Amino acid sequence: MKHNARLTRVKQVRVAALLLLLTASQVTADQISQEIPRECQESPRGVEFAHCQKSTRNFKTTLLAVHGWNGDCKSTFGRQESSLFRVLGNRRFYDWDCFQYDTHNVGLEENTKGLANQLMKLREYGYERVMLVTHSTGGILALRLLADLFLTPGLHGNLAPQMISSIHAWATPINGLKACGAGVVLAWINTSRAILPDLRQRSIYLIQLKNSLRDVYISANSRDQARIPVNYYQGQGNDWCVNEINPEV
Numbered sequence: 522m523k524h525n526a527r528l529t530r531v532k533q534v535r536v537a538a539l540l541l542l543l544t545a546s547q548v549t550a551d552q553i554s555q556e557i558p559r560e561c562q563e564s565p566r567g568v569e570f571a572h573c574q575k576s577t578r579n580f581k582t583t584l585l586a587v588h589g590w591n592g593d594c595k596s597t598f599g600r601q602e603s604s605l606f607r608v609l610g611n612r613r614f615y616d617w618d619c620f621q622y623d624t625h626n627v628g629l630e631e632n633t634k635g636l637a638n639q640l641m642k643l644r645e646y647g648y649e650r651v652m653l654v655t656h657s658t659g660g661i662l663a664l665r666l667l668a669d670l671f672l673t674p675g676l677h678g679n680l681a682p683q684m685i686s687s688i689h690a691w692a693t694p695i696n697g698l699k700a701c702g703a704g705v706v707l708a709w710i711n712t713s714r715a716i717l718p719d720l721r722q723r724s725i726y727l728i729q730l731k732n733s734l735r736d737v738y739i740s741a742n743s744r745d746q747a748r749i750p751v752n753y754y755q756g757q758g759n760d761w762c763v764n765e766i767n768p769e770v
Contacts, residue, residue, distance in 0.1 A: 578646060592659075661720070691754045698763060
């Protein structure tokens with residue numbers, strides 16, 4: 522009987538030790554999961570975002586995609602068969618990256634700082650130039666960052682405007698948003714107060730941003746103007762959400 526009792530205690534100790542080990546392993550896995558950005562965990566198959574720690578880096582320049590309001594890296598640039606990251610993945614001519622940000626609870630200024638921080642991280646990984654490919658609100662962040670780097674040196678650390686090789690902005694609401702669809706109207710009234718009010722037509726934020734961009738081009742020499750081209754793209758038809766980009770406005 523004593524022998525059986527001793528074996529029982531040994532088994533109990535072993536089971537307790539095993540449970541403790543499993544619990545410790547689970548905590549470690551959870552901690553690691555929390556430390557890895559969501560866009561790195563959920564990136565489209567075959568895509569390695571340049572700012573993620575274990576990514577392979579082959580070039581000195583990277584393409585950095587910036588999604589728009591209510592979007593994310595995967596749904597905007599990587600889900601469909603013909604999406605940006607899948608097309609680029611067929612022929613590896615670039616390293617690519619994506620900036621994922623909160624479009625509901627964090628304002629444009631804070632998100633611009635986040636974009637600047639990601640550029641600084643890319644620079645730490647050896648990238649010398651970044652080409653920004655943006656959709657909608659992502660273009661506003663890129664333009665704000667460009668103006669900051671030219672007009673307020675030191676605002677984003679020692680990040681220099683020369684790091685941005687170009688900005689390609691699709692459907693950027695530089696002239697404000699329209700009330701397009703019930704979802705946006707509801708969001709305008711009840712949620713996304715950190716961003717959508719600043720994207721109203723003729724908002725103070727957009728007026729100041731356009732004035733800053735004019736100051737950049739007025740103060741910059743011809744070499745700087747040519748080195749950092751900003752390209753705006755919009756549909757041939759009427760855009761129900763974004764006011765048309767009129768060069769005279």
